Amino acid sequence: MKKLAYFTSLILFYSIAFLLLFVMVFSMLSYFEYKFGIQIPFVEVIENRAKVHVPLLGLRINVPFNYGILIMWSAMLYYAIYFYAFKNFLKVFIEKKIFETKPLKRLRFFMILNLVPLVYIIVFTASFLVRGVRIRLEDDYFIVLAHLAIAFLIYLYLDVLKKGKHIQEENDLTI
Amino acid sequence: MPIVVNLDVMLAKRKMKSKELAEIIGITTANLSILKSGKAKAIRFSTLEAICKALDCQPADILEYIED
Numbered sequence: 001m002k003k004l005a006y007f008t009s010l011i012l013f014y015s016i017a018f019l020l021l022f023v024m025v026f027s028m029l030s031y032f033e034y035k036f037g038i039q040i041p042f043v044e045v046i047e048n049r050a051k052v053h054v055p056l057l058g059l060r061i062n063v064p065f066n067y068g069i070l071i072m073w074s075a076m077l078y079y080a081i082y083f084y085a086f087k088n089f090l091k092v093f094i095e096k097k098i099f100e101t102k103p104l105k106r107l108r109f110f111m112i113l114n115l116v117p118l119v120y121i122i123v124f125t126a127s128f129l130v131r132g133v134r135i136r137l138e139d140d141y142f143i144v145l146a147h148l149a150i151a152f153l154i155y156l157y158l159d160v161l162k163k164g165k166h167i168q169e170e171n172d173l174t175i
Numbered sequence: 176m177p178i179v180v181n182l183d184v185m186l187a188k189r190k191m192k193s194k195e196l197a198e199i200i201g202i203t204t205a206n207l208s209i210l211k212s213g214k215a216k217a218i219r220f221s222t223l224e225a226i227c228k229a230l231d232c233q234p235a236d237i238l239e240y241i242e243d
Contacts, residue, residue, distance in 0.1 A: 173216035175206045 006090045013083040019054065020076040026052045027063040027072070034065060078116065085110040089154075099161060099168035107158050114151035117144045179239045182211045185230050200225035 030043040030050035044051045050063040063069060089110045092103040121144045128135050186196060197207040200222065209215050210222075223234055230236075 170216045173209065173214065175202060175210045175215045175218055175222050 002090075002093045006087070006094050009083070009087045009090045013087045016083045017080050019057070020080050022054060023052050023061050024073060024076055027061070027069065030063050031065065078113075082113050085113050097168070099164040101165070104158065104161055104165060107154055107161060111151050111154040111158060114147045114154065117147045120144070177241055177243050178213075179241050180210060180213050180215075180237060181239055182207075182226070182237055185232055185236055189230050191230070196226070196229055199229040 026040065026042050027050070029040045030045060030052060032038045033040045033043050034045045034050060042053045042055065044053065048065050050065070052061040052063055053059070054061065063072070085106070088106045092098055092106060095103065121140060124140065125135060186193060193207055193211065194204055197204045200207075202222065210218065218238075223237070226232075226237060227234060
């Protein structure tokens with residue numbers, strides 16, 4: 001079961017990494033179609049934005065030609081790293097010795113990654129407040145809440161792992 | 176730690192090498208080194224028994240309490 005979870009996360013990571021790389025490359029190329037009229041496959045330019053068609057999945061990703069694309073790319077990069085860390089997090093369970101420094105570092109990294117959206121939402125909310133735009137509880141807030149819940153669970157697990165590591169060290173030094 | 180391991184003293188008295196003792200009692204030389212250096216957190220009764228048997232001594236000859 002643990003191995004199944006790990007291999008699922010492995011497939012998930014590579015699929016998402018490939019998808020994000022595809023969207024990233026074609027969103028960059030779409031600019032050439034927009035600016036120079038060069039025909040790029042999987043790309044459709046509509047006024048000031050483009051649509052990237054993802055084959056097989058049938059997805060149509062909107063690509064804005066403004067600063068919004070930077071937010072989109074950073075979110076994509078974040079999720080690529082996130083799923084990589086998630087894969088490493090599950091790897092902890094299939095290793096023979098889990099009460100060691102390496103799994104602890106992996107877990108801590110995954111926990112920090114889950115806290116990153118909090119920074120994003122604070123900046124996002126602050127920008128709305130500064131511009132005087134009314135804040136609406138949209139998907140973004142719920143995603144951040146989900147990330148925070150995951151971070152909290154990992155924090156608890158991290159604590160168990162720390163205590164386990166201490167016991168492991170004591171056991172290793174019992175001759 | 177106030178508990179001092181006098182294994183070196185006993186080894187010298189019995190003119191035995193650490194490697195030899197490690198082989199007799201069935202632990203690695205690395206673990207014996209941890210024990211000798213006082214870095215060990217605990218010692219199993221079985222290990223203590225094996226050391227006492229190999230060195231023909233009492234636990235008190237190996238372990239000593241010195242107040243800090």
